[in-house]
């Protein structure tokens with residue numbers, strides 16, 4: 001085994017976490033449990049409390065309420081606050097937060113300061129960490145001589161070098177371009193899992209969250225609205241907000257006309273029938289919104305005449321719902337084409353087909369019921385997006401956290 005490999009992660013347990021900034025309630029009643037060695041992604045729009053939560057885990061921010069345990073240790077409670085450098089964790093920041101006056105090797109080695117290692121041992125460990133992130137050849141370069149992606153790799157090496165039991169990531173990819181994001185995402189995933197550390201990673205990008213996570217927690221206005229594995233979150237979102245924030249093709253409104261096994265309902269939408277799953281106890285006549293995942297709609301190639309298919313609109317008890325509409329946009333995506341379809345006054349986006357369907361074509365779409373989720377129309381929890389942009393810079397805080405972790 002390599003010296004940087006699995007040393008074991010910490011269980012993280014947060015109960016009743018609350019934090020206010022004046023009148024703003026940044027966190028409210030957050031309960032969170034992350035098993036040792038698991039990769040948790042916290043997902044939420046700007047201002048939902050992600051940064052506050054991860055900074056509270058790090059110990060940069062003090063909670064007003066609640067208790068936090070890292071491993072067996074109580075690190076935060078109303079009368080307890082263990083400082084960041086004693087929590088056995090490391091953090092990777094959005095803006096890299098490297099020391100400008102230290103080389104890449106110096107930055108990584110800095111994280112071993114608290115270890116009582118001989119200089120050559122410390123150097124060997126730091127070089128090994130730089131090798132892991134593919135930067136051994138640039139060890140003597142200073143941050144201003146490195147690209148953004150290279151700087152973030154140095155920050156990643158610095159985070160893993162002292163083998164902390166908890167790794168925290170605060171939107172580490174958001175300053176990088178798309179291609180690099182994807183490559184670095186894979187490296188973060190691989191290195192973190194090799195290290196055996198527990199990881200908490202925040203992002204507002206749902207694709208990134210699904211690609212990385214064992215578990216995803218969705219935050220909305222300071223509350224943790226769902227904590228589940230990616231598959232559950234996708235197929236059984238707890239609220240319309242969660243569904244909206246984790247990827248939708250569109251939404252249709254209709255009326256429940258029947259019930260099927262396994263929480264599925266038949267919903268009449270205009271003169272179509274669709275099937276949708278719901279965690280709510282719905283009854284015939286209830287008005288519902290049907291939220292449609294991008295994977296659910298597919299062009300019905302068999303309907304040579306969409307009109308004929310319309311006439312035979314799927315009936316209660318059929319295996320799959322279907323709707324029809326007009327293609328209003330088509331975009332080439334390399335592996336095929338994404339379409340926008342106008343279905344009555346609603347649009348379904350990202351409707352995929354290997355071949356392009358021309359604008360203006362009348363098309364019939366089948367809807368996979370497992371990608372359709374129904375919520376009562378009058379449900380208080382509406383989809384909402386908060387556009388307020390809040391940037392919390394890492395600043396000097398990284399020094400306290402990344403200067404070394406306790407044994």
Ligand SMILES: Nc1ncnc2c1ncn2[C@@H]1O[C@H](COP(=O)(O)OP(=O)(O)OP(=O)(O)O)[C@@H](O)[C@H]1O
Nearest residue numbers: 021024026045046047048049050051052389390391
């Ligand atoms: N130091 C602060 N002083 C006052 N209000 C703050 C402070 N830090 C955060 N807030 C507020 O707390 C709420 C949660 O902010 P937070 O930064 O945790 O959200 P976020 O989900 O990380 O957002 P973003 O994705 O934009 O970073 C926001 O309303 C924000 O304006």
